[in-house]
Amino acid sequence: MPDTKRVTSADVARLAGVSRATVSYVLNDTPRQTISAGTRTRVLDAAARLGYSPSAAARTLRTGRSDVVLCLLPDWPIGPEVGSLLGNLSAALTRHGLTLVVHPGSRGERPVAELWKAITPAAVISYTEFTDAEAAAMRSAGVAVVVAVPRRGRGRELAVPQELVGRRQAEHLVAAGHTRLGYAYPDDQRVRFFAEPRLAGVRAACAARRLPTPVGLTVPLDPSAAADCVRRWQSTEVTAVCAYNDEVALAVLAGARTAGLSVPGDLAVIGVDDIPPARLAAPPLTTVTTDQAVVGAHLAATVVAAMSGRSAPELPAADIVRVVPRDSA
Known part of the structure; x- marks a missing residue:
């Protein structure tokens, strides 16, 4: 049976011949630490050899917030356009240091509360509206709530009209x-x-x-x-x-x-x-x-704004929706 034991920072420290604190300083790029270039290289090489990745849960405890953004989709067919939006959104969130997790399907399959509590995200994007109680529970837990719906209503509206x-x-x-x-x-x-x-x-x-x-x-x-x-x-x-x-x-x-x-x-x-x-x-x-690249970047910027309590930017919808003329019309 294969060994499934998780590689820890202690394993990296042992291989590199340094303390666990030094491993933490190097891998987290902690400022104001005087670590030599040689030591830094040994730590990074040891982490790469062992396939070490820091625990997301530990990082959340250390920084006080998750880097996960949970996107809730209704029971939509995931065609090329939705796929393009999610790909561009994921890339844009990555540039902000955030990680996109997408959950497609009906709310009846699993309650919203079970999803966000299991993941403890920094923000939740939903293409359906939350109840007042659902939104209040998430905000009370420090989760930014972003509602992307193409009609006037509660929350931040992000979708192209x-x-x-x-x-x-x-x-x-x-x-x-x-x-x-x-x-x-x-x-x-x-x-x-x-x-x-x-x-x-x-x-x-x-x-x-x-x-x-x-x-x-x-x-x-x-x-x-x-x-x-x-x-x-x-x-x-x-x-x-x-x-x-x-x-x-x-x-x-x-x-x-x-x-x-x-x-x-x-x-x-x-x-x-x-x-x-x-x-x-x-x-x-x-x-x-x-232009789904613009939509994805705008949605990511809106998530970041919601996380910091700032107003959402405006989406230049009129500029990004255009006709591609060919021979059928």
Whole structure:
């Protein structure tokens, strides 16, 4: 049976021939300590040889705070866009000396209190709202609470306004001369969090220009079912469709081919997210993209501000949501 004993600072001190205090000073880069370059090198070499890593729990006791940021996600499908956000957020938090831990899934699977108490994070980011009691319990324990929701409410709001994404779609199609729009709604109820405000943005853009209300249809990721939707749009004189995201837009493209229509000649299509297959579609898919590197950096800066009691910075949403024009619209 393999030896699973944890390597300690005492093991590093023994191999380097120094005291445990010296190991602590070197590995924690403690200021105002006169340690020679040779001793420092011996300690670092010994730690590397043994594969030593300081205990997170001990570091928390020593510094008085954790370096973990817990991100609570609802039961979302983790697609390319959410994955990109989490990757950029993790990198941005690392630059602040913080470590991201993500917990996806329904709250019914495990109570919020069990999660944050098990991890004792410095901050919690949530894409759903907390109850007053949940938020108060975390703040009483010194945990910064950051709520990232795209609607007006309690807490710090960080998410890109999804209405803006929908408006960008509609504005692009209207600028191309389309006056009768459709909206391709996803058949996955888990993403209503994003889909409903995007549809609201499309509707608002049409209302502002006194155009008919968009014809919304739920489009499955199936060519035959998508073709039925395309025919229904055609029967109502829809000439352009805003899709919830690129996957749904690709389904609309497949439905148009199945129905014998050309894109964009008979039906223009615009998606959201700019996933890699969007560039490979036939025709290449026009889409709306959000700069997730900026979003991740902004979210990390907001977490740091919350931890220090400062106001959150403003997200330049209008500057980071843009249309990527291609041949489908």
